[in-house]
Amino acid sequence: MINFHDLHTLKSFQALKTLPIPSVADNFTAIHVEEQNIDAGGGLTYNYSAKGVNEELLEALQALADEQQVIDKYELLLSGEMMNTGEKRKVLHHLTRAQQANDVIHEGTNLRQFYHHEQKRIAEFAQRIHTGEITGSTDKKITTVVQVGIGGSDLGPRALYLALQNLYLNKLEAKFISNVDPDDATAIIESCDLERTLFILVSKSGTTQETLANQNFVLQAAKKQNILHYDVMKHMVCVTSQTSPLAKDDRYLASFFIDDFIGGRYSSTSAVGGVILSLAFGAEVFEELLIGAAEADSQAREQSITENAALLDALLGVYERNIKNYAATAILPYSQALSRFPAHLQQLDMESNGKSVNRDGQAISYATGPVLFGEPGTNGQHSFYQLLHQGSDVIPLQFIGFTHSQCGVDYDYEASSSQKKLNANLIAQIAAFALGHTNNENMNKNFEGGRPASLIYAQQLTARALGALLAHYENKVMFQGFIWNLNSFDQEGVQLGKVLANDILHGNASSTVNQLFQIIQ
Template identity: 65%
Template sequence: MSIKYENLDTLKAFKELRAVETSVDLKEELTRERILRYSAPAGGGLTYNYAAKAVNDEIVGILQKLSDEQQLVAKYKEVLNGEFINTGENRKVLHHLTRGQLGSDVTFEDKNLRDFYVEQQNRIREFSSKVHKGEIKGSTGKQLDTVVQIGIGGSDLGPRAMYLALENIYDVEMEGHFISNVDPDDANAVLGRLNFETTLFVLVSKSGTTQETLANRNFVLEKTRQAHIHGFNPSKHMVAVTSETSPLAGSDEYLDSFYMDDFIGGRYSSTSAVGGVVLSLAFGSEVFDQFLAGANDADRAALELDLRKNAALMDAMIGVYERNILGYGQTAVLPYSQALSRFPAHLQQMDMESNGKSVNRRGEPLNYQTGPVIFGEPGTNGQHSFYQLLHQGTDIVPLQFIGFKDSQIPFDLDYEGSTSQQKLKANLVAQIVAFAKGKEDKNSNKNFAGQRPSSLIYGLQLTARSLGALLAHFENKVLFQGFVWNVNSFDQEGVQLGKVLAKQVLAGGDAMDEALKAFSDLLEI
């Protein structure tokens, strides 16, 4: 099959989609039959339900045509088969390889790269086991019981979100902390709680030159020096996660080094050594293996051509319909699980850094909208925060709910005839229906127009396997949408400009323009 990369507005199916005159009245059409029928398997025991989305069989049928015309699954297979998909940096995109082979549908031939990831996973498994058994101790002979990840962006957001999602349901082998912001208050707040003799630091920088990360490394080293611990050797308390070509690789300043490569972007690196080291140390490699297995489940599910059987693809296509036909510019991610408190923040980076583009893969300006603004908080907290605007504001914001039948921790309390978990699920269900159906009232201040679309991803319980599937679902959704919009979802030039100017501010001299100098004076830099 010849793969073509075309702009969305040149496609026959998109023109057909724009011509659709039917609208979906969720007040009338959100029925039990529709709820049971409008679902797609997402892998890892998860199901994606889109009954409360403003689509019907006709629209879904055209979305299927659009997916086929834009060759989305074929392009997904090109990613899996090691093609140079990242056109901006002329790189492959290989984060899927970190979680296993995908069967006969994928013909990836470069076994060396898969072997490289397996080798790193085995090295991480062996290292974490030795730390847990006490075969690797701190420099003063004490058992290591705390792990601190030092990184920023994808080296922090994903691993931090995953750690918080798992710490309640699994035995914690090592307590985890994260330092990311170059703000000294961040590092000071974490370091003030640590016993350096029993702490292992994980320094994460693919390039080995990330300014904020190296600044925080030096901050940590200075703090350990000031502690004046007899016999303390900082090189025995820090490992590096980096590329094999970075200045950090194999350095005597680190206890060990674990590797990733340029084919895995930071925001897609949670299933690589970037997440693997800290999560394996925190919970054990068996838990991390389950996490990878769940991601692999979702990756397999994303190979399905039929939109109704492919949750990531359906989620992506409905998102395109909402963005480019209905004109909705934001999406709220609303997990009804406190364990997913930082998951929306991770999705902010993954989605907005990937598809926040205004030119296509050839560098040509686009005439249509691309990635939406992503935000979110866990329910029920969000209900007492920003749901007012979601229910009655002038903008319609599509919603993505996430929920689980069972809580992670078995203890619960029956209060006023129901448990806390039952109350949580009741609020989740009530919000979906309230957003869709609304409520008429003669008092306009109490009138709810409804017609606010939402989806629901749900499963039995948030475990390592379902978490891996949840992560991969959204990764694949973003990938599919990038292909629909014909953008390169795997570079991030917009991140670089501010870094360059920050260096000019710090360097001073003639390079600074008037605006930089003025702001620098305000902050006395």
Template identity: 60%
Template sequence: MVNWNNLDTLKSYDALKNTATVNLVEAMTGANGAERVKKYSVPMAAGLDFNYAAKEVDDNILSALAALADEAQLAEKYEALYNGEVINTGEKRMVLHQLTRGQLGENVMADGVNKREFYVKEQQRIADFAKKVHSGEITNAKGEKFTTVVQIGIGGSDLGPRAMYLALENWAKKTGNFKMEAKFISNVDPDDASAVLNSVDVNRTIFILVSKSGTTLETLTNESFVTDALKKAGLEQGKHMIAVTSETSPLAKSDNYLEAFFMDDYIGGRYSSTSGVGGAVLSLAFGPDVFAQFLEGAAEEDKLAANKDMLKNPAMLDAMIGVYERNVLGYDSTTVLPYSQGLSRFPAHLQQLDMESNGKSVNRFGDPINYVTGPVIFGEPGTNGQHSFYQLLHQGTDIIPLQFIGFRNSQLGNDVNIQDSTSQQKLCANVAAQIVAFACGKKDENANKNFKGGRPSSIIIGDELNPKSLGALLAHFENKVMFQGFVWNINSFDQEGVQLGKVLAKKVLAHETDGALAEYSKLLNI
């Protein structure tokens, strides 16, 4: 039987707080550090590895964390989730994004249908559609092939798919899998839609409108922008636009769309990159076979997340170390630092994934909690960050844990040899140097040049960023966030904090305002 208890009621949490801490500078200096690098590593899917040698843990702390994971029943709660129990208590829904990429447990039935079969059917419909676009069976009114795809969405309908597209764009060009250029419209700021529309040939562009409810204000506003552009070009929206929506939305059976592909309420926006939300744009851009490889990597990582042994479960291990840093060591932020240009927007996706999921102050039953939950997440591609906010990370007053992501090989394979090393070797050298510099520091009599060290980090490292490794990377962080939500006994799958602003914005537009809202509306001349 699964029990849902607050973190501060668990005996193993008290034991964890009483476990001796680690002096990271001593632990990572000299031969000790070399031994830790070999010891504290666990394989992930798709050839990735999670190395946590530079984290403030030792065998005693890991044992205490494993005991906490067991008492919090993390493995059992994950099993309940993928077998279709109502885990999203706020909206009284199942949580089924894992089913978009594989079957982990028993058949899940909802709305009178087998949900795995439903997701596979929609993936096949998207694959068939993409193939027809690529072959020229589906064309514009002049019989010309579509060359560009533009996704219209916001939040999870933009951040994840955009990050995934950018991650694979160069890989696809190198491997001959690049079919169509993709662009994205998300911001209700009219400059966003205008800039994208000015950069494409609308005659040869197919648009994807993504809205589960079919009522998202920002998305429908941007749809109007696109509709206007199509009309001015003498084109019909119904020949240039498809929808990704729910079967019950007003978009589902509208003549305004060439085709509609379906999602459901059991997949939250920030978890939807492996559903039709990411599937349509990625299949059109790179082909359905590439999207299938992406799903395969995610499914492999999901299987690892089902392992009850924390030390063999990279997502659970990463999650528990994060809980230790947040609730015992008191660190309030985490920075994500991909040393790969392809992952330039991956930190932005993780900001939403983590902070929208675990930015909660009540438990899953609506009762206030007396401990901290989700950290602030921020990040930037590695070497850019080194010339930006790494100053604060190295010498600031706050200790901020770091999560590095790196690859031994570049995506395009183009490189130059300067001063006896290639650019990729220099990139990897920067990662290694930063991990050790953050952990060990550097003593100097000049206070300005003194580095205390003791700044913990982990790294996910692989050979190459490709569809399969990207899928594994995505699933790892989704499962990490899930496990942390389970430990904190919060609902990681609703987002009421996002809804409030939307409601008030509609009141402003309807001129139903008073107090401060009325004054700010006047100030902005709305």
């Protein structure tokens, strides 16, 4: 029988609280660097040698995972159990890549076939666009694709596109409109040749205010250009659920579907990411991303935490949040291609586990999801690393690095290449955070050290590695939700702001709120 318990009620958590906290510096040794590695799927490896982990702590964390039945709950989710208690829904984003992994079994065979069918439709559509079989309404070949969406319909797909554009041939240039700020849409539309541009409208519900406003912005801007024989609806496809109002609108060039069991922030491996990535790079590149994600999902089913990178990452995060009382985590990719990946993880993590009630809606007494932020190295070193090194708050660090660059273009300067300098900086930062530096003559140059860091690394940032990286963090967030006994799959805090904004626009807000609104008009 699977039980759902709050963290503070677990015997294993109470035992964890009594353990001495291991020293990060003392445990950062050559032996641990060699031994404390876990295969994370997709060619990725998770190294936790700078986390301050000893055998006693590993045993305690394993006991916590076992008592909270974390892997059993993952299997329950995969079997199609209703795990989104707030919205009374299943959670099925793993199924979007399930057909890639033979050991992923799901009772919802029809849904698995549904996702497979949609991916096949997307691949065929992309191929017809690439070959010119489908052209714009004025018979010109499509060269640009613009995704119109917000939140999970933008952050994940945008991060993935930027991560891959250096390595794979761009069949179409991709751009994104997300913010309801009219300057966002104006800048993108003015940069496009509308006769050669395809728009993808993405809204699962078909009612997202910002997205529908931006669709209207595109329609009006296109009308204003008054292009002979141009029909903007023949340049627009939609990604939505089959029950949404958009699904019933046959003016779109094509419609691709997801279902209500996939949350926006978990939707990048569905049609939400699949359409734009397949159009931009080809369906075979998107397929590679799915394979990497499926490999990480498979690794995440391991019961042993020393064989399950996502689970150990999640447990160490809980340890740092609830035992060490660290309130934030920094995501530090040493790859410019991952420039928007931290922004995607902000939504994934903080929208999922930014909760103060458990999955039954009861108040909890312990800390949950941390604040996430990040920026690529080495840029971040010249920005916020000062606080990370010497600030009054200790912030755990998650580094991401690759042996080889994507472009393959590099030059030596002062006896080493730029890629080697990049990775030297990465390793130097991990060591500096862990070990610190003592300067008794000038305390301003004293570095306390003892600041924990992990490293996820691979040979190169390929589509397969990117898929595994995406799934690693999705599964980490899911596991932490299980440990904290949260529902990681709804986002009621987002809904309140939407309701209030609608009230303001229709004049139904309080006098105080209306007065505040007036001062910015």
